[in-house]
Amino acid sequence: MAATGRRSVICRSRDLVERGRGVRFRVSRRGEVAPAFVVRFNGAVHAYLNRCAHRMLELDWNAGDFFDAFGEHLLCATHGARYAPASGTCVAGPCARAGLVKLDVTEENGDVCLEPGDEVHLVTSDALT
Ligand code: FES
Numbered sequence: 001m002a003a004t005g006r007r008s009v010i011c012r013s014r015d016l017v018e019r020g021r022g023v024r025f026r027v028s029r030r031g032e033v034a035p036a037f038v039v040r041f042n043g044a045v046h047a048y049l050n051r052c053a054h055r056m057l058e059l060d061w062n063a064g065d066f067f068d069a070f071g072e073h074l075l076c077a078t079h080g081a082r083y084a085p086a087s088g089t090c091v092a093g094p095c096a097r098a099g100l101v102k103l104d105v106t107e108e109n110g111d112v113c114l115e116p117g118d119e120v121h122l123v124t125s126d127a128l129t
Contacts, residue, residue: 006115007113007114007115007116008113008114008116008121009112009113009125010023010038010105010112010113010114010122010127010128011023011025011111011112011125011127012112012127013045013107013112014110015112016038016039016040017040018040018041018071019039019040019041019067019071019085020067022037022039022060022064022065023037023112023126023127024036024037024050024060024063024064024125025037025114025123025124025126025127026122026123026124026125027049027103027114027120027121027122028119028122028123029049029121030119031119033123035051035058036050036103037059037060037064038103038105039066039067039074039085042085042086044086045105045106045107045112046085046086046088046102047102047103048074048088048101048102049100049103051100052079052081052095052100053081053083053099054076054079054093054094054098055078059074059076059077061075061077063126064126067085068082072085073085073091073092074100076093079094080092080093081093081094082095083099083100087102103120104117104120
């Protein structure tokens, strides 16, 4: 884990290709360690807890593969729930009206950083190990 002031670096900007593979990381949130991921969509970075709103399972069908074949939605590998990449809102499937838990990330000077808040802190990132 690399800290930049109050932010923590998850990965380098170049690690996230538009609608490509995401970077998996783990956060401590409200006293619990949870899996999370960050992807790039329409030029911006978006991060979520890696927990489907349907049954709380991790979404990726291979580690880091979150997008559907068209790069339009984040897809849960287990039962096919689809989420809007920029908001985490469920758009189809058994996630009903629920959505992903969004994390606050920023991009600055070539780094993608987790902004601490709501008792969220970076534990580790696959991109930094
Ligand atoms: S666990 Fe994701 S759709 Fe069921």
